[in-house]
Amino acid sequence: MPGTEHGVTRERLLSMMTAYKSTYLLRAAIELGVFDALADGSADPDTVAAILRTSPRGTRLLLRALAAAGLLAVDGEQFGLAPGAETLLVRSSPQYGGGVVRVAASDWEWDAMKDLAGAVRAGGTLLAENAEAPGFPYWVDFATHLTFATGPGAEFVADLLVPAAAGRDRYGVLDVGCGHGLFGFAVAQRVPGATVSCLDWPDVLDVARGHAERLGLADRVHYLPGDAFEVPLGGPYDAVVLGNFLFQFSARRGTELLRRLAGALKPGGRVVVIGFTTGDRPPAEDYHAHLLSLLMLAGTTEGELHSPIVYQKMLATAGFAATAAHERPGLPLRAVTAELA
Ligand SMILES: C[S@@+](CC[C@H](N)C(=O)[O-])C[C@H]1O[C@@H](n2cnc3c(N)ncnc32)[C@H](O)[C@@H]1O
Incomplete structure (x- = not known):
């Protein structure tokens, strides 16, 4: 391979x-x-x-x-x-994964990648409709079908937050670019006092709402429809989760968002940045992450996969302390956590 x-x-x-x-x-x-x-x-x-x-x-x-x-x-x-x-591959199976073709083999990804050379020349997407557009339909497909592979990542997020949340009467989590919502919901499932505020585009939040109802969490989930860079954030929260979100943006713009999120956290509040990252290891060990980085080149204006070290720098610049990188054997996602001083 x-x-x-x-x-x-x-x-x-x-x-x-x-x-x-x-x-x-x-x-x-x-x-x-x-x-x-x-x-x-x-x-x-x-x-x-x-x-x-x-x-x-x-x-x-x-x-x-x-x-x-x-x-x-x-x-x-x-x-x-x-x-x-x-x-x-049979639709009626509870483990059905065929829907992932609607994302991974979608027309949009194909259109983005088929002129990769052009995107390399230009330094960004050539598509009129790119991944940053409000209401971009690809994200509804992502939220709908990528749950197939979400379980271990959601447990990873919960493991990083539950020790601080356990036993608390109230623990507010803001899940930015929540998609299906399952990262925040994994915390709510383990911590009875936890509430989750899901931030995403309105049509994507309909998918998250379906999962919240299915999991019996509807009364502990709130919705923030709109652009993460603009929508009023509410709060203050105990934790913010950014799952596979910041790689859609440059490090500069990601840092701008982290600064904004710091304003919605309580002192001592925790941020979890989780997702595919490039690493400091030989590129061959992160092959799929490097391909995803090319998709971000071809499908966004400034996105690219960042390394855990870059995330730690972004978090420090945005005012966070105690940054730490985490990984799990066998899981392609890495996480970086930090706390608001
Ligand atoms: C790659 S998906 C990640 C979904 C989920 N967190 C996960 O890790 O599986 C990125 C999500 O960010 C959302 N998104 C992208 N740009 C956004 C923006 N500017 N404001 C709010 N949501 C945005 C998309 O709609 C999509 O649901």
């Missing part, structure tokens, strides 16, 4: 040059509902085509390619789900 090997080989070049075909194979199969059609048992291409209302020819070629990719099992002309597909 690129990022874990060194050196240039024909195999690695071909794998990188053709990777997009695998992406679109998976995206087409999910969009058409191939895995759902096979959930009750194997079928031949004509039967699948009749269920999906697709062409027999197109269906036959798609099913064979899916079998070649190992996502379907094949026995003669009968195609069925490969191990794991029933859990991860």
Whole structure:
């Protein structure tokens, strides 16, 4: 896999040059509902085509390619789900992860990345609609579908805040760019006195509201719809969480926001910056973070992934003390915490 090997080989070049075909194979199969059609048992291409209302020819070629990719099992002309597909790719499964294609293989990401060379020349996005635009529809898809991979990060946030919050009658958390809201909700689930204020664009907050209701937290969650740089923040809070948020901005603009958030925290209040970061290790160890940084280059005006050291500097400049970096084995997210003096 690129990022874990060194050196240039024909195999690695071909794998990188053709990777997009695998992406679109998976995206087409999910969009058409191939895995759902096979959930009750194997079928031949004509039967699948009749269920999906697709062409027999197109269906036959798609099913064979899916079998070649190992996502379907094949026995003669009968195609069925490969191990794991029933859990991860059938829509009715509680662990369904196929919706992530709406984000990771979205038209917007493709449009941003397909002229990466142009973005490198220009030093920022070439798209008229970029990730900083209010009401940017991609963020609703992100909040809706990325819950698939959110659990361990949410537990990480809770572990960083719960020791200070436990036993408190009241503990106010502001979750900035909350998306699905699950980072703040993980704290509320463990601390009965905790309330969570979710800040995001209005349509994204509808997704967070759904999760708050599902988790029985509706009466402890408040909503701050609008731009994090402008919306009245309320407070003062005991803690502020910024999950995968600051990398959409330059370090200068991120520091400006941290200064604003410091004004909404109680003395001694804690900030948790968590998300993908680039690191101080060899780039190959943070391959996906470096790709995400390129998406920020191609999809925002000034965003890029920052390292924990840069976050610590930003927090210190914004008036925070006791900065510390945290990571967990096996978790690609890193966290930086700090306290308001
Ligand atoms: C990458 S998502 C992170 C969601 C969640 N915190 C997580 O880590 O999974 C970034 C979120 O920030 C929100 N966002 C982006 N710019 C914003 C702004 N200027 N004001 C408020 N929310 C913003 C987006 O709508 C999106 O929900």
